Amino acid sequence: MRIVIKNTDKIDFMMKELENRISNLKPVLSDIAEHLLASFQMNWKDETDPYGMKWKPLKASTKKRRRGETFKILRDTGRMQNSFTYSVSNNEIAIGSNVVYAQFHQLGTKHMPKRALLPYRGLSKNEELYVVEHIRRWVMSNE
Numbered sequence: 001m002r003i004v005i006k007n008t009d010k011i012d013f014m015m016k017e018l019e020n021r022i023s024n025l026k027p028v029l030s031d032i033a034e035h036l037l038a039s040f041q042m043n044w045k046d047e048t049d050p051y052g053m054k055w056k057p058l059k060a061s062t063k064k065r066r067r068g069e070t071f072k073i074l075r076d077t078g079r080m081q082n083s084f085t086y087s088v089s090n091n092e093i094a095i096g097s098n099v100v101y102a103q104f105h106q107l108g109t110k111h112m113p114k115r116a117l118l119p120y121r122g123l124s125k126n127e128e129l130y131v132v133e134h135i136r137r138w139v140m141s142n143e
Helices: 011-021 024-044 060-065 103-107 125-141
Strands: 002-004 085-087 092-096
Touching: 011 125, 024 085, 024 092, 024 125
Parallel strands: none
Antiparallel strands: 002 092, 085 092
16 A cells, blocks of 8 residues: 655645755655654554544454454554555655555455545645645755
């Protein structure tokens, strides 16, 4: 599963400004990708999607299959959470997981509720503001 962070109009404008001033965007995009990945990881701790909506609670049948007494949602072994990484090109950030079943949690299935791990309708307002401000700082520091 992989999601590409699409630009909003604000981010598009800022990216064009940055591209006009800096030839190698990978450093600024890497900073942004690290921030976004850390933010998405914090959602696991809060058991929320990228927009702050709580994940559906675990069913009793799921709790019975768990190893031990911990009933953290989507964190039985930590394998899926730890699998998320990012890649950066000169104009794109991609964040995703190589764990096949991550997509079933992201989208939901007939028997499993949707518990989004990554944004599915663009960045949250807070993340968009972070990206715009971070790009603005890079533009200003490279004038």
